[in-house]
Amino acid sequence: MGFATDLRTLGGFRGTLPEFAQLASRVADALGLDRLRPARGRPPADEGISERVIRDYVSRGVLSPTLSNPETGRGGLYGFRHLLELLAARVLLADGWPLDLIAEHFRNLDDEELLQLIPGQPTGNPALELARRLRQGDPDPPRSRGRFSIAFSRDPEPLTDPLMARARLRAELPALLVALGGEDDVRTRDVVCLEITPWLTVLVDRERHRQLSPAQAERIGRAVAAALVSSPAERSRK
Amino acid sequence: MTLTLALVPRRAALLAGRDQRLEVLVRASAGPAPDGHRRPRLNLALVIDRSGSMSGRPLEEAKRLACRMIERLTADDHVSVVAYDDRVHVVAPVQPAGDPNRFRPAVMAIDSGGCTALQAGWAAGAEQAARRLDRADLSRVLLLSDGCANVGETDPTVLADQCRRMAAAGVSTSTYGLANEFNEHLMTAMARAGGGIARYGVTAADLAEPFDEEFELLSALAARRVRVALTPGPGVGLDVLGGLPHEDGGWCLPDIAFGAAAWALVRLDVPAALTGEGPDRPVPLLQAHLKWQDPEGRPAHDEARLLALPALPWAAYQAVPEDPEVVRRVDELRFAEVERQAAEAARLGDWPAVERALEVARDIARDHPWLQASLRTIEELAHRRERERLAKEAFYGAAARSARLVDPDPFMELRGFDPNVEAARPAFLRRKAEQGRNLRPIDPDLDEPTDPTTDPDESPEGLGDAIRRRLRRRRPKGPPASQR
Numbered sequence: 001m002g003f004a005t006d007l008r009t010l011g012g013f014r015g016t017l018p019e020f021a022q023l024a025s026r027v028a029d030a031l032g033l034d035r036l037r038p039a040r041g042r043p044p045a046d047e048g049i050s051e052r053v054i055r056d057y058v059s060r061g062v063l064s065p066t067l068s069n070p071e072t073g074r075g076g077l078y079g080f081r082h083l084l085e086l087l088a089a090r091v092l093l094a095d096g097w098p099l100d101l102i103a104e105h106f107r108n109l110d111d112e113e114l115l116q117l118i119p120g121q122p123t124g125n126p127a128l129e130l131a132r133r134l135r136q137g138d139p140d141p142p143r144s145r146g147r148f149s150i151a152f153s154r155d156p157e158p159l160t161d162p163l164m165a166r167a168r169l170r171a172e173l174p175a176l177l178v179a180l181g182g183e184d185d186v187r188t189r190d191v192v193c194l195e196i197t198p199w200l201t202v203l204v205d206r207e208r209h210r211q212l213s214p215a216q217a218e219r220i221g222r223a224v225a226a227a228l229v230s231s232p233a234e235r236s237r238k
Numbered sequence: 239m240t241l242t243l244a245l246v247p248r249r250a251a252l253l254a255g256r257d258q259r260l261e262v263l264v265r266a267s268a269g270p271a272p273d274g275h276r277r278p279r280l281n282l283a284l285v286i287d288r289s290g291s292m293s294g295r296p297l298e299e300a301k302r303l304a305c306r307m308i309e310r311l312t313a314d315d316h317v318s319v320v321a322y323d324d325r326v327h328v329v330a331p332v333q334p335a336g337d338p339n340r341f342r343p344a345v346m347a348i349d350s351g352g353c354t355a356l357q358a359g360w361a362a363g364a365e366q367a368a369r370r371l372d373r374a375d376l377s378r379v380l381l382l383s384d385g386c387a388n389v390g391e392t393d394p395t396v397l398a399d400q401c402r403r404m405a406a407a408g409v410s411t412s413t414y415g416l417a418n419e420f421n422e423h424l425m426t427a428m429a430r431a432g433g434g435i436a437r438y439g440v441t442a443a444d445l446a447e448p449f450d451e452e453f454e455l456l457s458a459l460a461a462r463r464v465r466v467a468l469t470p471g472p473g474v475g476l477d478v479l480g481g482l483p484h485e486d487g488g489w490c491l492p493d494i495a496f497g498a499a500a501w502a503l504v505r506l507d508v509p510a511a512l513t514g515e516g517p518d519r520p521v522p523l524l525q526a527h528l529k530w531q532d533p534e535g536r537p538a539h540d541e542a543r544l545l546a547l548p549a550l551p552w553a554a555y556q557a558v559p560e561d562p563e564v565v566r567r568v569d570e571l572r573f574a575e576v577e578r579q580a581a582e583a584a585r586l587g588d589w590p591a592v593e594r595a596l597e598v599a600r601d602i603a604r605d606h607p608w609l610q611a612s613l614r615t616i617e618e619l620a621h622r623r624e625r626e627r628l629a630k631e632a633f634y635g636a637a638a639r640s641a642r643l644v645d646p647d648p649f650m651e652l653r654g655f656d657p658n659v660e661a662a663r664p665a666f667l668r669r670k671a672e673q674g675r676n677l678r679p680i681d682p683d684l685d686e687p688t689d690p691t692t693d694p695d696e697s698p699e700g701l702g703d704a705i706r707r708r709l710r711r712r713r714p715k716g717p718p719a720s721q722r
Contacts, residue, residue, distance in 0.1 A: 099718070108333070113369075117369075125371060127363065127371050130368070134400050137391070138396075170386070171386065190589070
């Protein structure tokens with residue numbers, strides 16, 4: 001559908017409410033605007049673009065007043081500006097805006113600015129089109145890993161980016177730990193390592209070790225002895 | 239506006255008949271702002287993390303920081319505000335600034351939510367800024383987060399690449415990390431690729447100064463996207479130090495403000511065979527060429543500079559003094575490297591390795607008051623075994639030393655380190671002893687929260703705490719915030 005890529009082709013549109021509602025629904029559907037997720041805490045935009053919704057938007061000032069109909073001399077006609085306002089309102093609703101703010105915002109925007117709010121429209125603004133692609137999930141992988149100068153004492157050699165490598169590992173860590181069946185963060189603690197014999201090592205929390213009283217040490221010793229004689233390895237040998 | 243490029247060797251001579259290494263400071267300076275200078279029209283997208291961990295005081299302070307930033311803008315500027323948790327909410331679409339009251343209710347109504355869709359929030363901010371690219375001289379996303387990206391795109395390589403592409407399209411990115419949980423590697427990579435600055439604060443109130451720094455830098459901006467192309471002389475080896483990125487055929491220097499200079503340090507390997515022609519035949523060592531964009535985005539470049547030095551016999555060579563500014567920069571980069579090692583060791587909880595790094599740092603900092611002050615901060619954190627704080631402080635300290643703006647007058651950089659004097663300098667030239675803390679007096683509106691886990695009577699006082707308390711004491715009493 002031609003209008004799906006460039007709404008400007010509908011610049012000459014004029015129609016009655018039913019004609020406008022039908023066109024707006026088709027365009028919104030083609031542009032995927034009615035599939036936008038509502039922002040957290042906001043209700044869904046509504047069931048779709050109906051004549052009732054359009055009348056409501058006009059009464060709230062989201063859509064400009066209707067154009068006068070030369071045949072009847074009264075209002076009731078909708079044009080290209082109304083189409084832009086309606087589609088842009090759907091975008092902003094999905095971004096979490098209330099209708100009264102949308103109405104206020106639209107009063108300061110011309111047609112070109114409204115057009116820029118609507119995804120999928122050629123804007124002549126490469127930065128905007130890039131930002132939109134990035135919001136929707138950019139299919140392009142990173143083009144290069146970049147080149148960086150060396151650390152002070154390092155031997156001269158071509159470097160990959162160590163900062164990026166660390167950032168990537170840290171980002172991956174929570175998911176990897178969960179996949180291993182643990183929590184999403186590594187727990188670390190300072191310990192004192194006591195090598196009782198070459199084949200027996202005891203690790204003690206550093207702070208607790210510092211505060212350990214002889215009586216506590218005595219109890220720990222007895223607990224260790226009890227654990228050793230009743231451990232699974234000992235039982236299995238029996 | 240033009241930049242002045244200087245090539246300053248550590249010693250203005252070579253030693254004849256020896257293989258040798260020589261450090262050279264490459265300095266790009268901007269003069270003072272011309273009369274009638276108009277600051278660039280800004281187009282800022284403030285992107286605020288409102289994930290669950292920000293709830294309470296951090297989010298309240300972040301919102302007040304955003305309002306303060308908006309208050310400093312004028313009707314010629316544009317601003318937008320985006321909040322994100324696992325979803326994005328465009329709080330205020332891009333529009334002319336100038337009436338802060340229009341934004342305040344919407345900003346202050348931001349409440350906390352769920353997870354951290356950092357990429358989605360950043361991209362929404364970039365989209366807002368991109369919409370007014372044509373009505374601003376400088377468009378930038380300011381991303382504030384206290385957490386790790388955990389929803390949507392989280393790959394740092396992808397995120398940094400996206401920031402790089404947006405910067406090339408005209409929207410740069412600065413990042414502000416908050417407290418202890420954020421991924422400093424990611425936030426720094428995004429800002430570096432995005433052509434902005436990366437800063438962090440221990441509390442949200444501590445981000446007031448970095449926000450001021452950003453605003454002052456953008457207001458006084460003389461040159462951006464500064465690239466220096468370096469070509470060694472025939473037979474000379476060249477290394478660029480300090481982890482600078484290479485793009486567009488040159489090494490990336492920070493954006494430069496009027497009255498400031500950016501720099502790079504290079505190391506040349508000069509073989510003995512080049513030094514045998516005698517003192518009358520200077521050895522061509524390095525050619526440098528600078529290009530940049532002015533604040534309005536117009537490309538500019540300068541004439542290439544050539545460094546050639548005579549090769550002297552031992553006695554004459556020894557009589558040539560070392561340049562103190564180059565020596566200082568060399569020591570700062572060595573210190574930065576040790577800070578990085580300390581940060582990595584702290585992250586792994588390897589305290590013996592931290593101690594070893596600090597031992598080296600003490601040696602480097604011996605004659606450098608600023609490095610000594612920074613070292614005291616790190617030592618204090620090491621003493622208290624504050625793993626995350628130390629990792630972040632040392633990491634950001636290293637970054638600050640590796641790519642910072644300096645006063646073009648070397649004398650200003652060579653004098654001692656006085657926090658009170660630093661507080662009076664432009665924020666973008668300020669040297670801080672504690673990267674995550676404010677140096678200047680704190681706005682009473684942004685007073686620090688009390689950490690309920692810390693007993694002030696038992697906790698050793700950091701240098702930054704002492705400075706802040708002194709400055710608070712000197713601060714004249716004004717009317718309460720509610721009456722202003």
